[in-house]
Amino acid sequence: MKQIALLGGTGSIGLQTVEVIKEHPEEFNLLAFAFGENVDKALPIIEQLKPSYIVVKNRAIKEKLGNRISYNGKINYGIEALNEIVSLSKVDIVVNAVLGSVGLEPTLEAIRANKQIAFANKETLVTAGHLVMKEAKANQVNLLPVDSEHAAIHQCLKGENLKEVNRIILTASGGSFRDRTREELVGVTKYDALKHPNWSMGSKITIDSATMMNKGLEVIEAYWLFGVPYDGIQVIMHNESVIHSMVEFVDRSVMAQLGTPDMRIPIQYALTYPDRFNYHLSDALDLVQIGQLNFREMSFERFPCLRMAYEAGKAGGSLPTVLNAANEEAVSLFLQDHIKFLDIEKLIENELEKHSVIKNPDLETILSIDAEIRDSVKRTGLKR
Numbered sequence: 001m002k003q004i005a006l007l008g009g010t011g012s013i014g015l016q017t018v019e020v021i022k023e024h025p026e027e028f029n030l031l032a033f034a035f036g037e038n039v040d041k042a043l044p045i046i047e048q049l050k051p052s053y054i055v056v057k058n059r060a061i062k063e064k065l066g067n068r069i070s071y072n073g074k075i076n077y078g079i080e081a082l083n084e085i086v087s088l089s090k091v092d093i094v095v096n097a098v099l100g101s102v103g104l105e106p107t108l109e110a111i112r113a114n115k116q117i118a119f120a121n122k123e124t125l126v127t128a129g130h131l132v133m134k135e136a137k138a139n140q141v142n143l144l145p146v147d148s149e150h151a152a153i154h155q156c157l158k159g160e161n162l163k164e165v166n167r168i169i170l171t172a173s174g175g176s177f178r179d180r181t182r183e184e185l186v187g188v189t190k191y192d193a194l195k196h197p198n199w200s201m202g203s204k205i206t207i208d209s210a211t212m213m214n215k216g217l218e219v220i221e222a223y224w225l226f227g228v229p230y231d232g233i234q235v236i237m238h239n240e241s242v243i244h245s246m247v248e249f250v251d252r253s254v255m256a257q258l259g260t261p262d263m264r265i266p267i268q269y270a271l272t273y274p275d276r277f278n279y280h281l282s283d284a285l286d287l288v289q290i291g292q293l294n295f296r297e298m299s300f301e302r303f304p305c306l307r308m309a310y311e312a313g314k315a316g317g318s319l320p321t322v323l324n325a326a327n328e329e330a331v332s333l334f335l336q337d338h339i340k341f342l343d344i345e346k347l348i349e350n351e352l353e354k355h356s357v358i359k360n361p362d363l364e365t366i367l368s369i370d371a372e373i374r375d376s377v378k379r380t381g382l383k384r
């Protein structure tokens with residue numbers, strides 16, 4: 001029986017991870033469960049699976065949950081408590097499904113404790129990929145990608161020699177505004193932006209998908225996970241999200257991984273790796289019913305967030321931290337109706353232009369830049 005510590009358990013990935021765990025009660029036990037503030041979503045899971053350790057965002061939530069929980073689970077709060085549960089000796093797998101760079105420190109702790117990590121939290125790799133990968137190499141820990149594209153690439157690369165990779169081809173659905181011109185983006189609402197054509201996901205990543213920043217973050221995520229240079233990472237638009245990504249080898253042979261757009265499939269694979277378990281939660285892929293798969297060229301002019309992500313990734317140092325922090329804050333302002341959709345990219349570009357890059361930043365520097373940029377975006381954004 002594998003003992004699981006799930007971070008971000010009330011989110012889109014977290015809830016789907018719980019479904020996978022429940023499908024295989026003889027294989028997986030939810031030992032530790034962490035979430036932010038959503039007690040109503042957490043309570044039924046906690047009451048059913050009775051994790052021994054629970055971590056929430058702050059003391060107020062701890063008290064709120066403590067008043068409603070019916071068994072003797074240990075409840076704690078804050079980043080240190082997250083760091084503690086990922087390092088528990090009994091834990092076999094840490095699922096990192098928290099949103100944003102708050103996942104950085106627990107990731108480093110889980111690596112230092114030699115845990116297998118099912119990794120969804122892409123912002124952590126964007127903000128501090130050099131620190132995470134250095135620690136992973138030193139401790140010989142594999143990050144098992146949950147993000148659908150990276151899970152696909154990981155499968156295409158199984159048994160292959162990385163030196164024989166020509167390029168990685170990341171597929172992008174295009175998001176909710178893929179058929180609109182830039183002029184048609186003026187005045188779009190968050191309700192329009194939240195209508196993803198293929199996937200049901202948390203709000204932040206759905207907005208990232210609409211701005212194409214999601215693919216930008218994924219380019220940087222791929223760079224760190226697979227060690228392929230930025231010039232060898234291509235993004236193409238693929239309407240159906242059926243091909244999750246591809247790898248081209250030096251002999252021009254291309255491997256692709258396909259599947260229905262259902263995140264429980266890569267989540268389950270990250271939990272069972274290197275084995276595969278039966279899966280019954282959704283229907284099998286039916287290519288005849290789908291009929292055709294469509295592809296389009298990606299445009300940096302149409303999607304400046306993708307251009308900015310490549311530029312930040314290539315520049316390296318502290319610039320990806322700036323990109324990520326500015327994006328997290330700008331999306332949050334947009335979701336709270338403080339700024340317009342097109343302001344997201346303007347606020348990010350503004351921070352990237354102002355920043356003097358620091359080479360090889362340490363954890364303290366990254367955390368301080370992250371806080372400083374969020375503050376700056378909030379101030380600028382609220383004046384708009």
Ligand SMILES: NC(=O)C1=CN([C@@H]2O[C@H](COP(=O)(O)OP(=O)(O)OC[C@H]3O[C@@H](n4cnc5c(N)ncnc54)[C@H](OP(=O)(O)O)[C@@H]3O)[C@@H](O)[C@H]2O)C=CC1
Binds near residue numbers: 035057100123
């Ligand atoms: N959703 C998807 O299909 C995919 C998501 N990803 C990545 O997975 C990650 C999670 O995405 P998604 O599930 O959509 O996000 P959601 O917003 O749905 O969920 C985020 C989770 O993180 C928790 N959380 C936020 N802040 C804290 C904190 N300070 N301490 C503890 N928990 C916290 C939230 O708790 P609460 O809500 O209770 O406050 C919630 O459980 C992101 O990095 C995303 O890019 C990658 C591929 C696909």
Ligand SMILES: CC(=O)[C@@H](O)[C@H](O)COP(=O)(O)O
Binds near residue numbers: 172174199205209
């Ligand atoms: C499910 C998943 O992995 C998301 O990151 C998805 O890729 C978002 O779709 P886009 O291709 O629209 O960014």
Ligand SMILES: [Mn+2]
Binds near residue numbers: 218
């Ligand atoms: Mn993805």
